[in-house]
Amino acid sequence: MDAIIGFIAALTLSLLSMAGFAKYADMGVRNIQTSAIASQGRVIDQAAAQYVQDNAAALAASVPVGGAATTISVNTLQTAGYLPGGFSANTAFGQTWQVQVSQPTAGRLQTIVMTTGGNPITNTAQLAGIAAQIGAEGGFVPYANQGGNSAMSPSNANGAFGAWQVNLGASGFTNAGSGHVANLLAFTSQQSNANYLYRVSVPGHPELNAMQTDLSMQDVGGTAHNIAGANNVTAGGTVTGGKLVSNGDVNAAGNATINGTLSAAAGRVTAWNNAAEGGVITMQGANGVNMYVENLNGTLRLVNSPWNAQLLTVDQSGNTVANGGVSSTNAPGYGQTTLNQWGLASTGDIYVEPANGHNLNLSTTAWNGTGQLNSQFAQNWFQHRVVANEYLQVNGGASPNTSCSPNGIAAVNADGSGQWLNCVFGTWKPIGGNLLRYGKYTATHGTYIPAPSCPAGGTAMIVVTPANFSVDTTTTVNYGAWGSGPWTVYIVDGASSPLWGATAAVGTYCGY
Known part of the structure; x- marks a missing residue:
């Protein structure tokens, strides 16, 4: 009898294990599908962005302004060499990738990479997961009130984590319906806005014949070239060269010795002497606001327009004091700011803020994993995930079954055994239970x-x-x-x- 009861118990446990295994097997298949579709999306996004950029002029001339979007197939991208010939146009759900390009305003192209047809992705968590794995441009066409969010509408394409939203119909795009992937390439700043200078006229697009940045006539070999055949040349600022030609005032209260070119673009440079302090150079901007550079008894200082605040000083030893924020951009190598000894001190908070999602990298000069980052703060707060590519070492020791706070903190057993403890309901407990x-x-x-x-x-x-x-x-x-x-x-x-x-x-x- 005992043997029969034991057999029944073993059979029951086996069936329960099989049910759990089936659940996790299904999750594994879904995760593989999600990664595969996201990988496809990233490859097609890159190919589509390059295609639109390379063919910006032709698309700007052919895509109707404010009208229906033009569709570009995967086959077109393959034929043009932007995708390999063996790349599949279909997803694991039988949906087909395609590119849609609209022109909301003249000269500005907006691109969406979307899947059409096939079987809709009904698992909303998987749908959002695909978009998240694609990246910032990743998105999807949601179901009505998806996730209990009344802002979710099948007429829109939504970015992962609510990063962006596009009304497909109003933007000229063909809506593939709920359960499809939709990536907005304009979000990645890779989207071409037809910012090329053309030597021929493109009907309806005068912006294609307008410069939007500085033009250099010196080639990469250092050879300067001429501009010939010009009629009228109009410059809003100063034209500098062998001779100084100015359409405005050039004022110098003292002597001016120029061994090269002195140019003041739409502004003025005035040199004068402040008898009580030293020589001063006044630089006036195009907006009429002045900045002053002064030699104050051997210390260079920058003074604001009202002459009531010192902005920057540099003494003979190179010591620099800035009374505002200091930004470092386009640094050579890994950086251009050197701090000696203690280096950086402040009477208030210090902020280090890389812009636009860039990284903050801290290392010794050799970048070989030597040295230490030592923090003497009472607490170190990280607002998001902490990732360690090697080991996590905790030196704080505690004893099991003693009090602790707050719940969730971790420590190691004070006996040196290496056992990990965590704070559960105010008491140190081994990880794994009692x-x-x-x-x-x-x-x-x-x-x-x-x-x-x-x-x-x-x-x-x-x-x-x-x-x-x-x-x-x-x-x-x-x-x-x-x-x-x-x-x-x-x-x-x-x-x-x-x-x-x-x-x-x-x-x-x-x-x-």
Whole structure:
């Protein structure tokens, strides 16, 4: 009878395990689908962005302004060499990738990479997960009130984590319907706005013949070239060269010695002497606001327009004091700001803020993993995830079953064993619970069982469970262990006679 009950229990546990395995197997397949579709999306996004950039002029001339978007197929990208010939145009759901390009205003192209047809992705978590794995441009066409969010509408394409939203119909795009992927390339700043200078006229697009940055007539070899055949040349600022030509005032209260070119673009430079302090150069901007550079008894200082605030000073030893923020851009190598000894001090908060999602990199000059970052702050706050590419070492020690605060903090056992503890409901507990198994044995009567080496605060314990034996069902079976660790297992009948054919499963534990 006991054997039948044991068989039924084992069968029940097996069925429960199979159900759990099926659940996790399904999750694994879904995760693989998500990664595969996201990888496809990133490749097509890159190809589409390059295609639109290279063909910006032709698209600007052919895509109707404010009208329906033009569709570009995967086959077109393959034929033009932007995608390999073997690249599949379909996703794991049978949906087909395509590129749609609209022109909301003249000369500005907006591109969406979207899947169409096939089977809609009905698992909304997977749909959002695909968009998130694609990146900032990743998005999808949601279901109505998806996730309980009333702002989710099938008429829009939404970016991952709400990064962006586009009304597809109003923007001229063809809506593939809920459960499809939609990536907005304009979000990545890779989207071409037709910012090329053309030597021929493009009908309806005068901006393609307008310069939007400085023009240099010196080639990469250092050779300067001429501009010939010009009619009228109009410059809003100063034209500099072998001769200084100015359409405005050039004022110098003292002598001016110029060995090269002095140019003041739409502004003025005035030199004068402040008898009480030293020489001053006044630089006036095009907006009429002045800045003053002064030599104050050998210290260079920058003074604001009202002459009531010192902005920057540099003394003869190179010591620099800035009374505002200091920004460093386009630094050569890994940086251009050097701090000697203690280096940086402040009477207030100090902020280091890389712009636009860039990284803050701290290292020794060799970038070889030497040196240490030492913090003497009372607490170090990280608002988001902490990632360690090697090991996480915790030196704070605690003792099990003592009080702690707040819940969730971690420490190591103060006995030096390396056991990790975490604060649960105000008490230090081992990670894993109050009862941790350290050993597992199969024993017969008289088997010696060693005690586990418990870290401080733990008590060695043993559990003996009958495993396999056959006796007269009318007799008594006693099993257990003698001792307090180490132990000796006993399996005897009612007369205390050993049952030599019987075995027991033995587990040793540390209890807290």
